[in-house]
Amino acid sequence: MRAQLARVDAVIVQAVIAGALSFSHLHDLAEAAGQGDWKAWAYPVSVDLLLVAAWRRMREQQRAGKPAGGPRLWFLIALAASLGANIATAGLLDLNDIPASLRVVVAGWPAVAFFGGTLLAHTPRTPDAPTITVTPETDTEPALVPVPADAPDRDALSAPTAEPDPDPESPTTANAAPAAPAVTLPPALVDRAQALAEQHRATTGLAADPDAVRARLGLPPSMTASVAAHL
Numbered sequence: 001m002r003a004q005l006a007r008v009d010a011v012i013v014q015a016v017i018a019g020a021l022s023f024s025h026l027h028d029l030a031e032a033a034g035q036g037d038w039k040a041w042a043y044p045v046s047v048d049l050l051l052v053a054a055w056r057r058m059r060e061q062q063r064a065g066k067p068a069g070g071p072r073l074w075f076l077i078a079l080a081a082s083l084g085a086n087i088a089t090a091g092l093l094d095l096n097d098i099p100a101s102l103r104v105v106v107a108g109w110p111a112v113a114f115f116g117g118t119l120l121a122h123t124p125r126t127p128d129a130p131t132i133t134v135t136p137e138t139d140t141e142p143a144l145v146p147v148p149a150d151a152p153d154r155d156a157l158s159a160p161t162a163e164p165d166p167d168p169e170s171p172t173t174a175n176a177a178p179a180a181p182a183v184t185l186p187p188a189l190v191d192r193a194q195a196l197a198e199q200h201r202a203t204t205g206l207a208a209d210p211d212a213v214r215a216r217l218g219l220p221p222s223m224t225a226s227v228a229a230h231l
Contacts, residue, residue, distance in 0.1 A: 023048070025085040032095035033106035043106070046113045047085075050120075051078035057120050074116040081109065189217060190230045197231050207231075 026044035035043060054075035061068035088102075089095065185193070196216055197208035210228035211221075219227065 025089045029085045033103045
């Protein structure tokens with residue numbers, strides 16, 4: 001933080017020194033060119049104002065992604081006027097004998113500065129295009145994603161529903177057909193069935209229902225006995 005403040009202070013000091021020296025040189029040149037009294041003090045103000053206005057407008061155009069040729073031209077004109085005054089008062093020009101051409105330039109500067117400032121101030125600014133936010137549409141119903149048969153099941157199997165034992169003397173039980181012989185399951189289905197049963201036991205603490213395991217495996221009801229034989 002202190003280093004940043006030191007850098008900012010150094011920049012401000014340099015700007016004040018440069019501004020004061022340039023202001024003084026412009027005043028001396030204007031006074032030597034025949035512009036006395038308050039007119040000599042108005043020239044550096046005019047040059048500095050045009051310089052700042054052109055710089056700000058140039059930065060605005062560049063941030064907006066637009067060409068900044070006009071503001072850059074007026075910035076260079078104001079910079080040339082300031083730099084020229086600094087060089088002219090460095091001993092390369094006799095201030096007691098100013099050339100007539102330089103007197104004409106100094107006398108015509110107010111009109112040039114006014115013209116440039118008017119163009120910078122009244123050039124229409126094109127507003128930036130509004131930003132349109134597009135919200136993607138979402139379906140009201142979630143899409144169904146197919147799950148492969150060998151994918152691990154994260155939901156616990158439902159607990160088996162207790163059913164009353166059939167009456168041994170009931171005619172339906174007595175006349176019931178003998179159960180179909182158990183069909184041998186492939187090793188992959190056996191491992192899958194045992195994994196589902198173990199997962200259900202670890203989740204609920206109860207033994208898995210063979211019919212529920214058979215339904216999870218996608219087998220027909222006739223395979224319930226075969227599934228139960230491996231549980």
